[in-house]
Amino acid sequence: xxxTKTQIFDERQNELAHFFKVLGHPARIAILQxxxxxxxxxxxxxxxxxxxxxxxxxxxxxxxxSIGLLKGExxxxxxxxxxxxxxxxxxxxxxxxxxxxxxxxxx
Amino acid sequence: xxxTKTQIFDERQNELAHFFKVLGHPARIAILQxxxxxxxxxxxxxxxxxxxxxxxxxxxxxxxxSIGLLKGExxxxxxxxxxxxxxxxxxxxxxxxxxxxxxxxxx
DNA sequence: TTTTATTATCGTAATATTGCGATATATAAA
DNA sequence: TTTATATATCGCAATATTACGATAATAAAA
Numbered sequence: 101x102x103x104t105k106t107q108i109f110d111e112r113q114n115e116l117a118h119f120f121k122v123l124g125h126p127a128r129i130a131i132l133q134x135x136x137x138x139x140x141x142x143x144x145x146x147x148x149x150x151x152x153x154x155x156x157x158x159x160x161x162x163x164x165x166s167i168g169l170l171k172g173e174x175x176x177x178x179x180x181x182x183x184x185x186x187x188x189x190x191x192x193x194x195x196x197x198x199x200x201x202x203x204x205x206x207x
Numbered sequence: 208x209x210x211t212k213t214q215i216f217d218e219r220q221n222e223l224a225h226f227f228k229v230l231g232h233p234a235r236i237a238i239l240q241x242x243x244x245x246x247x248x249x250x251x252x253x254x255x256x257x258x259x260x261x262x263x264x265x266x267x268x269x270x271x272x273s274i275g276l277l278k279g280e281x282x283x284x285x286x287x288x289x290x291x292x293x294x295x296x297x298x299x300x301x302x303x304x305x306x307x308x309x310x311x312x313x314x
Numbered sequence: 315t316t317t318t319a320t321t322a323t324c325g326t327a328a329t330a331t332t333g334c335g336a337t338a339t340a341t342a343a344a
Numbered sequence: 345t346t347t348a349t350a351t352a353t354c355g356c357a358a359t360a361t362t363a364c365g366a367t368a369a370t371a372a373a374a
Binding site: 116121123129133192201202204 | 211212213215216220221222223224225226227228229230231232233234235236237239240243244257258259265290292295296298299302303305308309310311
Binding site: 102103104105134142143144154157159161162176177178179 | 348349350351352353354361362368
């Protein structure tokens with residue numbers, strides 16, 4: 101086993117879970133915080149800043165791109181990764197919507 | 208390897224990531240939504256509702272307990288799992304704080 | 315006490331994730 | 345063209361996660 105049974109959940113549950121999952125790694129949190137602190141981002145800076153190998157950072161960036169949080173623009177021989185603000189806000193809202201609609205209690 | 212290098216991140220980054228990680232599974236999203244919909248929750252109901260084995264549900268409940276989102280009370284021979292509203296709100300706030308402080312852009 | 319019902323835990327198999335070195339690719343600089 | 349720099353991808357090893365059957369533990373019911 102070891103496979104998440106995505107077929108028994110609805111699309112929204114899977115999407116929400118995937119989003120949470122991508123944010124569920126300290127390196128990816130750190131990457132987002134660092135990109136935010138700077139005004140431009142270059143992957144190579146991240147390697148020094150975060151302290152993981154270049155291949156590893158590149159992999160984490162790919163996952164952040166997979167949910168649209170980052171957009172990359174080629175800038176000469178460099179890559180400029182930035183936060184996609186529209187997506188960022190949309191995700192925050194989607195997440196708050198989950199929190200607000202799922203908080204009834206019993207005991 | 209396969210080990211997250213938690214030691215190179217700060218406590219807040221690790222905590223935030225752990226929180227996101229726990230929410231990063233559709234079964235756990237579904238569990239929270241179901242508990243919320245009901246006014247009381249019994250694990251056995253979840254097994255029928257979600258469609259995973261009892262052992263698996265129990266495991267997911269344990270992880271939700273690990274971040275304090277659920278509290279369980281023994282009720283006869285049953286277990287009543289409920290959402291801890293204080294913790295729920297605190298986590299929502301912590302999450303919004305992350306989103307609000309990490310959203311500057313460049314391109 | 316015995317049985318039944320409910321939940322937790324253990325052990326295990328399958329798959330996923332993390333991390334890294336090596337290498338490929340692409341562009342700028344020399 | 346050659347070299348240097350920056351990023352992506354491949355392949356692999358180590359560890360984590362997911363799922364489940366079997367079983368333990370606990371308490372109500374018979």
